[in-house]
Amino acid sequence: MKNFEERLKRLEELSETIREPDLALEDAVAIFEEGVKLSKGLEKDLDRIESRVEILLNQPAAPDGKPELGLFDSDDE
Numbered sequence: 001m002k003n004f005e006e007r008l009k010r011l012e013e014l015s016e017t018i019r020e021p022d023l024a025l026e027d028a029v030a031i032f033e034e035g036v037k038l039s040k041g042l043e044k045d046l047d048r049i050e051s052r053v054e055i056l057l058n059q060p061a062a063p064d065g066k067p068e069l070g071l072f073d074s075d076d077e
Contacts, residue, residue, distance in 0.1 A: 004042065
């Protein structure tokens, strides 16, 4: 699966393409459908990121000053 930035760029491309005046109706509908799917996926990703940020902001600091989230492997320290 493409990363967030690639999917966002694709959504921007679709947004530009759908504005073309010579675009056939069938093509416009297909572009719109792809855009809606991308938009929903990006929104889910943003919701997950927002949840992680909220955890970081609301988590009391551990004695060593590092938050204990359980989101990352201990090897990443």
